[in-house]
Amino acid sequence: MLRMADKRRVRLALSCLCSAAGALFAMIPYIVVYRIADELLRAPADMAAVRRLIVIALIAIAARFAFMGISTALAHGAAFHLLYDMRVRLIEKLGKLPLGYFGTQHSGRLKKVVADDVERIESFIAHHLPDLTASVVAPLVTAIYLFTVDWRLAIAALLPIPAAFAVQGWMAARGRRRDDMKRMHAISESMNGAIVEFVHAMPVIKSFNQTVHTFTRFRFSAERYAELWTRIARNKVPLYTLFMLLLESGMLFVLPFGVWLHAQNEITLPVLLLFLLLGVGLTAPLRQISTLAHMMQNNIEGVLRIQAVLDEKEQTASAHDGSSSQTPQTFEITFREVRFGYGEREVLKGVTLTAEHGKVTAFVGPSGAGKSTAAQLIARFYDPMYGHISLGGIDVSAIPPERLTDMVSFVFQEVPIVSDMISANLRMGKEDADESELVLAAQAAQAHSFITALPDGYETRIGDGGVSLSGGERQRLAIARAILKNAPVLILDEAFAYADAENEANIQEALSRLLEGKTVVVIAHRLSTIMDADRIVVFEDGEVSGIGTHEELLQRNSLYAGMWSAYREAEQWSLRKRKEEPYV
Numbered sequence: 001m002l003r004m005a006d007k008r009r010v011r012l013a014l015s016c017l018c019s020a021a022g023a024l025f026a027m028i029p030y031i032v033v034y035r036i037a038d039e040l041l042r043a044p045a046d047m048a049a050v051r052r053l054i055v056i057a058l059i060a061i062a063a064r065f066a067f068m069g070i071s072t073a074l075a076h077g078a079a080f081h082l083l084y085d086m087r088v089r090l091i092e093k094l095g096k097l098p099l100g101y102f103g104t105q106h107s108g109r110l111k112k113v114v115a116d117d118v119e120r121i122e123s124f125i126a127h128h129l130p131d132l133t134a135s136v137v138a139p140l141v142t143a144i145y146l147f148t149v150d151w152r153l154a155i156a157a158l159l160p161i162p163a164a165f166a167v168q169g170w171m172a173a174r175g176r177r178r179d180d181m182k183r184m185h186a187i188s189e190s191m192n193g194a195i196v197e198f199v200h201a202m203p204v205i206k207s208f209n210q211t212v213h214t215f216t217r218f219r220f221s222a223e224r225y226a227e228l229w230t231r232i233a234r235n236k237v238p239l240y241t242l243f244m245l246l247l248e249s250g251m252l253f254v255l256p257f258g259v260w261l262h263a264q265n266e267i268t269l270p271v272l273l274l275f276l277l278l279g280v281g282l283t284a285p286l287r288q289i290s291t292l293a294h295m296m297q298n299n300i301e302g303v304l305r306i307q308a309v310l311d312e313k314e315q316t317a318s319a320h321d322g323s324s325s326q327t328p329q330t331f332e333i334t335f336r337e338v339r340f341g342y343g344e345r346e347v348l349k350g351v352t353l354t355a356e357h358g359k360v361t362a363f364v365g366p367s368g369a370g371k372s373t374a375a376q377l378i379a380r381f382y383d384p385m386y387g388h389i390s391l392g393g394i395d396v397s398a399i400p401p402e403r404l405t406d407m408v409s410f411v412f413q414e415v416p417i418v419s420d421m422i423s424a425n426l427r428m429g430k431e432d433a434d435e436s437e438l439v440l441a442a443q444a445a446q447a448h449s450f451i452t453a454l455p456d457g458y459e460t461r462i463g464d465g466g467v468s469l470s471g472g473e474r475q476r477l478a479i480a481r482a483i484l485k486n487a488p489v490l491i492l493d494e495a496f497a498y499a500d501a502e503n504e505a506n507i508q509e510a511l512s513r514l515l516e517g518k519t520v521v522v523i524a525h526r527l528s529t530i531m532d533a534d535r536i537v538v539f540e541d542g543e544v545s546g547i548g549t550h551e552e553l554l555q556r557n558s559l560y561a562g563m564w565s566a567y568r569e570a571e572q573w574s575l576r577k578r579k580e581e582p583y584v
C-alpha cells in the first residue's frame with residue numbers, strides 16, 4: 001500500500017508522527033492528575049506547583065488537538081491525492097490493455113477495483129493509518145513510563161495483553177481469515193457484476209416477468225454472501241468476545257493488587273490512582289489495533305486486485321522476429337496459420353487467408369464459425385496463440401498500438417454510444433472535423449435526415465440523460481463516425497444488421513464511393529450484402545473451407561451453396577408471405 005502511496009509517503013510519515021505526538025500529549029493530563037494528587041497529599045501543599053501543573057495539562061490538551069488536527073489534514077491531503085493518482089493510473093492502464101481484456105472481465109469487477117477498492121484504501125490511509133501509529137506508540141510509551149513508577153503494578157496492568165493475544169492467535173490459527181476475505185471479495189465482485197447485468201437486462205427481465213429474486217446469478221451470490229458472513233460470525237464471535245473481555249480485564253488485576261500494595265505501604269495513593277487511570281486504559285488502543293488489523297486484511301485483497309490490474313500485460317509493438325516497431329505502407333491483410341481460442345477451446349484452427357489492399361473481402365459462415373473473432377484479431381483485440389497476422393507485410397504486433405488503431409476502423413452490430421452530443425460522438429472519428437464534414441459523413445451513412453429531425457439536430461444529447469436512438473440509428477451514426485475517421489482498413493461486423501434493404505443499398509452505394517482504395521472486411525448474415533464482394537472467405541468451425549467470388553463459391557463450396565439457397569428460400573418465402581397477406 002505504501003508503495004502505491006509513492007510521492008505522498010513523506011506527508012503520510014509526517015501525519016503518523018503528528019498522530020503519535022498527539023497520543024503522547026494525551027497522556028500528560030493523566031500524569032498531571034497523579035502529580036497534583038501527590039502534591040495535595042503533602043503537608044503543606046505547594047499550590048504554586050499545582051497551578052503550574054494545571055497550566056501544563058491545559059497546554060498538553062491544546063497541543064494534543066493541534067497535533068491531531070495537523071495529522072488529519074496531512075493524511076486527508078495525501079489520501080485524496082493518492083486516490084486521484086491511483087484512479088488515473090488505473091484508467092490509463094485500462095486504456096493500454098487489449099480490447100479483448102474487457103470481454104473477459106466482469107464489468108462489476110473492474111468497477112469494484114477502480115471505485116470501491118481505491119476508495120477503501122483512501123479511507124484507510126486518511127483515517128486509520130495515523131490512528132494505527134498512535135495506537136502502537138501510546139501504549140508503548142505508557143508502559144515504559146509505568147514501569148519507571150512501579151514495575152510490579154506495571155506487570156499487573158500488562159497481564160491481560162499476552163492472554164488476549166494468545167486468544168487472537170488461536171482465532172487466527174482456527175480461522176482461514178485470508179481465505180474468507182478472498183471468498184468474500186469474490187462473492188461481492190460477482191454480486192456487483194450481477195447487479196450491473198440485472199440493470200442492463202431490465203427489458204428482458206420485465207418482458208419475461210422476472211424479478212431480482214428469480215434472477216439466479218444475483219440470488220445465488222447474495223445467498224452465498226449471507227451464508228459466508230453467518231459462518232464467519234458463528235466461528236468468530238465467541239472467541240472475539242473473549243478477546244475483548246480479556247482486554248477490558250485490566251482493572252481485575254490492577255485494583256486488588258494495587259490496593260494490597262497500598263495497604264502494605266508499598267505504594268502511595270497517587271500511584272494507585274495513576275495506575276487506575278493510565279494502566280487500565282493501556283489496553284484500549286490494542287482493541288483499535290485489532291480492528292485495524294482486520295481492516296488491513298480487507299485492504300490487502302483490494303491492493304492485490306489493484307496491483308493485478310496494474311500488472312496486466314499492456315499491448316506493445318514488438319514483432320515476433322524481434323525487429324523494432326514499423327508502420328505499413330500498403331494495407332493488405334494476411335492470416336498465416338492463425339490459431340486462437342478463448343481459454344481451452346480453439347475457435348480458430350489454423351486460418352490462412354488474404355484480404356487484398358483496396359478490395360472488399362467478406363467473411364461468411366454459420367454462427368459461431370469464428371468470423372468475428374478473426375476480424376477482431378486484425379485490430380489486436382486479442383493476439384493469436386499461434387501463426388501471424390500482418391498488415392502490408394508487417395506483423396500487426398510490430399505496429400505501435402496507437403498507429404494500428406488509427407489504421408483500422410471497426411463498426412459492430414451493437415454500437416457503443418458515448419453519452420454526449422451527436423456531434424461529439426461523430427468527432428470521435430475525427431477530432432477537428434468541421435460542420436460540413438460531419439454533415440457529409442452523416443449523409444453518406446444515411447444518418448443526416450434522422451439527425452436533423454431531432455430537437456437540436458447535431459447538438460442533440462444522446463445516451464444517458466438524453467435522447468434514445470434506435471439500433472439502426474446508432475449503427476448509422478457509427479458508420480458516419482467510421483467514414484470521418486477515414487482509416488485505410490474498415491471492418492464492418494454485421495454493421496447493416498439493423499438497416500432495411502433500401503437503407504442498406506443506399507449506405508452501400510455511398511460507401512462504395514467513399515471506400516474506394518480502402519481494404520474492407522465485411523461480415524454479414526444477409527448474403528445479398530456480400531455477394532458483390534471481391535472475395536468471399538467461408539468459415540466453417542474455425543477453419544476456412546473456401547475462398548472465391550460469389551459465382552466461384554456457388555460452384556465449388558457446398559457450404560456456401562447451401563447457405564445461399566437457404567437464404568434465397570427465406571427471401572422468397574417472405575416475399576410470398578407479403579403478397580399473400582398484403583395488409584399484415
Ligand SMILES: Nc1ncnc2c1ncn2[C@@H]1O[C@H](COP(=O)(O)OP(=O)(O)OP(=O)(O)O)[C@@H](O)[C@H]1O
Nearest residue numbers: 103104342347365366367368369370371372373374
Ligand atoms: N469473448 C468471448 N469469450 C469466450 N468465447 C467467445 C467470446 N467471443 C466468442 N466466443 C466463442 O467463440 C466462438 C466463435 O465466435 P465468433 O463470434 O467469432 O463467431 P461468428 O462466426 O462471428 O458468429 P456469429 O455469426 O454468430 O457472430 C463461438 O463459439 C463463441 O461462443
